[in-house]
Amino acid sequence: MTVRVLILPGLFNSGTEHWQSHWEQRYSGLHRVKQDDWETPVCTDWVQNLQKKITKSERPVVLVGHSLACTLIARWAQQHPAEARRVRGALLVAPSDTEAESYPDGTAGFTPMPLNALPFDAITVASTNDPYVTRERATAFSEAWGSELVWLENAGHINGDGGYGAWPQGIELLFRLTGDPQFKHG
Incomplete structure (x- = not known):
């Protein structure tokens, strides 16, 4: 049985040049989870919306956040x-550090950072110069979540502004989680 891949953008959504948007256009079966409020999100609303999407799925789910x-x-x-x-x-x-002073204002309920082990396989991808998380905190999150940690050198916030359009390396990581051959060679 194939999986259902849910694309989960962060604050302000993912624009047209973002790798999440490129992936949605290129690969079948990827579904963006749309939130009601991208500018001033409330965590309970986002959690409830994700819960609805997962419970509606008849297939196993892979999340891309x-x-x-x-x-x-x-x-x-x-x-x-x-x-x-x-x-x-x-x-x-x-991953953004919602507890950091550098994190943008306007979100509600996303602190403290959840540090429970995830009950599924996970790969965390972090940049050595992300303005929203330090190396130490990214490492701490990955360890707490029990995920594999992949570092990208000087990749900023790993988004469209940083030149991460199609991002083939990310697709290879997605293949490792899904086993879906459409993602095998990015």
Whole structure:
């Protein structure tokens, strides 16, 4: 049985040049989880929306989160352990430290950072110079979540602004979680 891949953008959504948007256009079966409020999100609303999408899926799910969505995934898994068994894995890209002074204002309920072990396979991808998370904190998140940690050198926030359009390396990581051959060679 194939998996359902859910794309989870972070704060302000993912624009047209973002790798998440490129992936949606290029690969079949990827579904963006749309939130009601991208500018001033409330964690409970985002968690509830993700819960609805996962419970509606008839197939196992792989989650692809960017930035604040990494926090969302960890919080959702903590609050919904029974449904978390339906998740095959998660690709957690550029996790933001919602507790850091550098984190933008306007979000509600995303602190403290959830640090429970994830009950599914996960790969965290972090940049050595991300303005929203230090190396130490990215390492701490990955260790707490029990995920593999992949470092990208000087990749900023791993988004469209940093030149991460199609991002073939990310697709290879997604293949490792899904086993779906359409992702095998990015």
